[in-house]
Amino acid sequence: MIPLRLKIETDATEPYVVRLRSFEGFSEDAREAGSFDAVLDHAIGESAVFSGAGTTLRVFGIDPSDVNGDVLFVVPRRGTAHRLIRANSRHNTLLVTERCDQLCLMCSQPPKKQHVDMFPFFQTAVLLSPKNATIGLSGGEPTLFKSDLLGFLERMLSARPDVNFHVLTNAQHFDRDDLDKLLRLDLNRVLWGVPVYSSDPDIHDRIVAKPGAFDQVREGLSLLCEVGAKIELRTVLMKPNAPGLPDLARLVTTALPFVDKWAIMQLENIGYGRQNWDSLFFDSSKDFDVVGKALDLAISRGIDAMLYNFPLCTLPADYRALAPSTISDWKRTYVSECTGCGLRDACGGFFEWHPKAHGYERFGVA
Ligand code: SF4
Structure with a gap:
């Protein structure tokens, strides 16, 4: 690593x-x-x-x-x-805070109470970053410090016209008072990654352990849409939400057609994801139907749907083109079966901390 x-x-x-x-x-x-x-x-x-x-x-x-x-x-x-x-990496993410207002079942970085304001240091780091960098901002929940975050983005987007940002947020803390601040940003250079786990509010709220979260994220997405923000919906695939994935695809195509991307993501075996692995990990190599149906529906209606963190050989051949290598270079690994695999150059492999017994019934290229 x-x-x-x-x-x-x-x-x-x-x-x-x-x-x-x-x-x-x-x-x-x-x-x-x-x-x-x-x-x-x-x-x-x-x-x-x-x-x-x-x-x-x-x-x-x-x-x-x-x-x-x-x-x-x-x-x-x-x-x-x-x-x-890291100058030679496409995967640079700045951790804005470890505080969060949710407690997701699969959280890879369980929240902590303390917070240190790193924005002054991040500002210098962004100014020193290589040309044309894309920099991630994540947490915890970065919009718990919404005013600092939006001010930081405004300053950095202006000071570095070549730099883009990807902000991971639950989008539940925006309100109408933020519209002016959002509109001051060069929104073409900010992609907002927003998790939505189910079209069923109860399932979504249970996954993030926050009553009312589904309704709040819908409001946040509407506000982001209103200002013309670029949005990447993110759905981690798990046992509790896998059966409803086609319904979620329907919701995305009918109620959220303005999103730029919808990423269906495999689970990461770290943090709460590791603690809850047995009750969460969904073997998509064995039961790909729900994933395939959701992708077909979304793509047929013009949504740019993708698969993140799926080893290529666990997918039916027709769907591999939708699965770019997304695991960051510093935490990516391959297993012994990958030696000599013809797909390896295009495959994102596994998270470094994925169990050696990887859990995929269908694995390897025949
Ligand atoms: S065998 Fe390894 S490198 Fe090949 S597709 Fe599967 S996970 Fe990727």
Whole structure:
């Protein structure tokens, strides 16, 4: 797994954001470094020393060429640095908060009470990010800090016209007072990922453990539609909602036809998803019918429906083109059966933490 947290030593005392520049021996490049850049001074064994941004930083366990352009959040007192932006990755997500107002049965990152405002650090990180980056904002529930979030988006969209954002939100905290703020954003460059699990309000509310959530998300989606926001509906496939997937497809095509995308997603075996695995994991390789029906219905009515996190060989061949490789590079793995598989280049494989006994009855390419 690609490490997102690195061991460091620094002479700084307060947390700071820095971009690493690995130009050992190339003083001209070093002269171009900005005030938030730390340039490689030397590497010894498994550590590399960077100078700049007013500090010296030793980073352990990395090859300097692998971190060139990465943006780190350095926490001196803990001796750690978080790779907020990896320059060579398409999968950079900033965690806005660990607080959440839901308690989803399959939550991969169970909520915590404490919150630290990271927006000032994220602002620097976005300004230092590579050209044309797409940056994820997630939680917890980022819109619990709606005013900060919308202000941050407005500033960053203006300061970096090349950068796009993908915001994961339950969309339940928007109200009409937010319309002006939303309309000030360049909404073509923000995709709002909004989970909807069922067309049955009771099932949706039970999955997210919040009474009234279904009605609230419908209102939030209406507001996002009103301002012309780009929306990616997200539905994690599980035993409780799998039978109703065709009904959800009907709801999407009739009541939510304005969405840009509908992603049906396989379950992640971490957090509550791991605790509740046996009661939640739906073997779509064995019972693909409900998924196929939902996809056919949605696509026939013009919805861009996709499958996320499905190993390609677990899908009927006709549906594989709908399943791009979506698992982030740092948490993607393959199992022993994948060796020599002809689909591997296009296949997103598994989450690193998926059980070795993967649970798919139909697996591998015949
Ligand atoms: S065998 Fe592995 S690489 Fe091949 S399609 Fe299945 S999961 Fe993907």
